[in-house]
Amino acid sequence: MLAFEGxxxxxxxxxxxxxxxxxxxxxxxxxxxxxxxxGSNGAGxxxxxxxxxxxxxxxxGRLIIDQQDVTKTPDYKMAAYISRVFQSPTMGTAGEMxxxxxxxxxxxxxxxxxxxxxxxxxRKKRYGELLKVLELGLEDRLxxxxxxxxxxxxxxxxxxxxxxxxxxxxxLDEHTAALDPRTAAKVSELTNRMVKENNxxxxxxxxxxxxxxxxxxxxxxxxxxxxxxDIEGKDKENLTVEEVVKRFGSKLKxxxxxx
Amino acid sequence: MILxxxxxxxxxxxxxxxxxxxxxxxTFRVLAFPDLTVDGSFPLGGAVAARLIVQGxxxxxxxxxxxxxxxxxxxxxxxxxTRLKINSLLAGILMMTILYSVNLxxxxxxxxQLLYRPTxxxxxxxxxxxxxxxxxxFFLLITVVVKILVDLFLHTEYGMxxxxxxxxxxxxxxxxxxxxxxxxxxxxxxxxxxxxxxALVAQDQGFSDVGMGIGMIVxxxxxxxxxxxxxxxxxxFRLTLxxxxxxxxxxxxxSMGLRLGLAPTDLKMATGFMVILALGVPAFKKTRExxxxxxxx
Numbered sequence: 001m002l003a004f005e006g007x008x009x010x011x012x013x014x015x016x017x018x019x020x021x022x023x024x025x026x027x028x029x030x031x032x033x034x035x036x037x038x039g040s041n042g043a044g045x046x047x048x049x050x051x052x053x054x055x056x057x058x059x060x061g062r063l064i065i066d067q068q069d070v071t072k073t074p075d076y077k078m079a080a081y082i083s084r085v086f087q088s089p090t091m092g093t094a095g096e097m098x099x100x101x102x103x104x105x106x107x108x109x110x111x112x113x114x115x116x117x118x119x120x121x122x123r124k125k126r127y128g129e130l131l132k133v134l135e136l137g138l139e140d141r142l143x144x145x146x147x148x149x150x151x152x153x154x155x156x157x158x159x160x161x162x163x164x165x166x167x168x169x170x171x172l173d174e175h176t177a178a179l180d181p182r183t184a185a186k187v188s189e190l191t192n193r194m195v196k197e198n199n200x201x202x203x204x205x206x207x208x209x210x211x212x213x214x215x216x217x218x219x220x221x222x223x224x225x226x227x228x229x230d231i232e233g234k235d236k237e238n239l240t241v242e243e244v245v246k247r248f249g250s251k252l253k254x255x256x257x258x259x
Numbered sequence: 260m261i262l263x264x265x266x267x268x269x270x271x272x273x274x275x276x277x278x279x280x281x282x283x284x285x286t287f288r289v290l291a292f293p294d295l296t297v298d299g300s301f302p303l304g305g306a307v308a309a310r311l312i313v314q315g316x317x318x319x320x321x322x323x324x325x326x327x328x329x330x331x332x333x334x335x336x337x338x339x340x341t342r343l344k345i346n347s348l349l350a351g352i353l354m355m356t357i358l359y360s361v362n363l364x365x366x367x368x369x370x371x372q373l374l375y376r377p378t379x380x381x382x383x384x385x386x387x388x389x390x391x392x393x394x395x396x397f398f399l400l401i402t403v404v405v406k407i408l409v410d411l412f413l414h415t416e417y418g419m420x421x422x423x424x425x426x427x428x429x430x431x432x433x434x435x436x437x438x439x440x441x442x443x444x445x446x447x448x449x450x451x452x453x454x455x456x457x458a459l460v461a462q463d464q465g466f467s468d469v470g471m472g473i474g475m476i477v478x479x480x481x482x483x484x485x486x487x488x489x490x491x492x493x494x495x496f497r498l499t500l501x502x503x504x505x506x507x508x509x510x511x512x513x514s515m516g517l518r519l520g521l522a523p524t525d526l527k528m529a530t531g532f533m534v535i536l537a538l539g540v541p542a543f544k545k546t547r548e549x550x551x552x553x554x555x556x
Contacts, residue, residue: 053433079435086429094426097419104416105423110435113416145493 299358304457329454
């Protein structure tokens with residue numbers, strides 16, 4: 001469904017600060033895969049997502065989605081295929097607009113936006129029902145601006161927005177990292193539920209090894225811009241933190257990964 | 260007594276310049292883009308309308324032409340910023356400077372008299388009542404219609420994308436909106452309103468002058484600040500209402516100041532101080548509470 005063919009992304013090319021964030025990455029993602037991506041700081045996790053989303057264009061290689069070459073497609077056109085949830089809750093929503101308006105913005109993702117009324121009565125009714133699933137009482141606050149919500153509420157809303165008009169691919173970029181542990185666990189659980197219910201193909205970057213092992217059917221570890229480790233199915237289910245540390249401990253200088 | 264005598268003139272001016280305040284609210288507040296094109300697009304509207312009227316074109320048509328040309332001027336500022344990656348403030352200043360020459364070219368000289376020409380106000384001037392009454396009603400109608408149209412537009416799917424562009428550009432890009440195009444369109448729309456105002460003001464005052472746009476942004480900002488201090492812009496409806504109301508208040512304060520002895524030459528300085536005061540006082544108080552939240556400034 002999604003394929004990386006020898007993708008290389010270099011920052012500051014030709015200068016002293018040159019950095020190969022991604023180095024000849026080959027990767028196949030099947031429809032319905034839920035892949036967790038781990039790696040220490042600077043391993044290239046976020047760059048990988050940014051290349052898929054079209055935020056960065058790679059220097060070498062091809063990016064294929066459904067047999068189409070989308071290597072050079074700009075980010076706003078990739079929106080037709082992709083939904084994204086960022087790390088910071090403020091990044092995924094427009095704070096001065098209302099909950100209903102934000103959902104409506106997401107409803108039009110990748111579609112042509114014209115002079116039709118944005119928040120119609122029918123949409124509002126639908127959003128109210130969808131919000132009930134979050135069990136945060138947001139269904140009664142459709143006309144309030146998103147800036148009034150807490151971080152966890154905002155991130156839950158972002159997640160709902162991301163899955164609203166079922167994307168081909170869902171990208172989660174450490175989307176629970178900025179939340180307190182309890183809220184993070186809730187959002188994480190919500191993520192699992194939404195991915196499962198909609199059978200979404202998902203790539204989730206995380207700093208948390210336990211989360212990476214617990215979620216998804218496949219796990220990838222990046223190190224210095226290369227895929228170090230790719231495990232799926234039964235092997236992934238039986239994986240433990242101890243085993244990963246035993247095999248890759250020397251490469252996991254980043255303590256926070258093990259927390 | 261003073262109050263009563265300055266009311267008609269401040270009402271008339273406040274409504275005539277309300278379109279400028281609406282335009283500035285669109286760029287500064289909705290798009291969070293500090294657009295300085297205004298000082299050039301306002302006289303541009305006047306210049307286009309005046310020149311066409313002198314050429315014998317129907318005044319209504321000339322006014323519509325001014326609006327279209329203003330739209331193009333705004334789009335060009337947007338293109339300088341989004342395509343050529345020129346800083347937003349500089350893009351506006353460049354456009355404003357270029358428009359100065361353009362306006363002189365359009366008019367052929369520094370000002371055009373319209374006193375004995377047909378204007379959109381001609382039919383109103385022949386009515387059996389003081390001139391200001393039908394003119395105030397006319398400006399009121401225009402302002403209310405434009406305000407409602409802007410409100411409606413900002414609630415459409417594309418209008419909401421425009422608001423999101425000012426609110427969280429990365430987010431709306433990731434939802435599939437080409438924010439560069441949205442910015443260009445928003446600037447076009449804003450300057451179309453400003454040029455429309457310029458065209459109407461020129462016809463109302465009976466001449467178009469190349470210098471009539473100087474200080475227009477600062478005056479517009481002052482209007483918005485005054486309006487937002489009274490009407491908290493929590494919704495789009497209130498935001499545009501604050502712009503219109505602020506424009507009325509600002510012109511009222513100015514008329515009052517002039518009547519109380521403020522020299523007309525000091526007007527722009529007084530307006531500038533007004534804006535500095537409004538934006539600067541919260542910094543003195545060292546609290547963020549109660550700060551007038553003016554995006555784009």
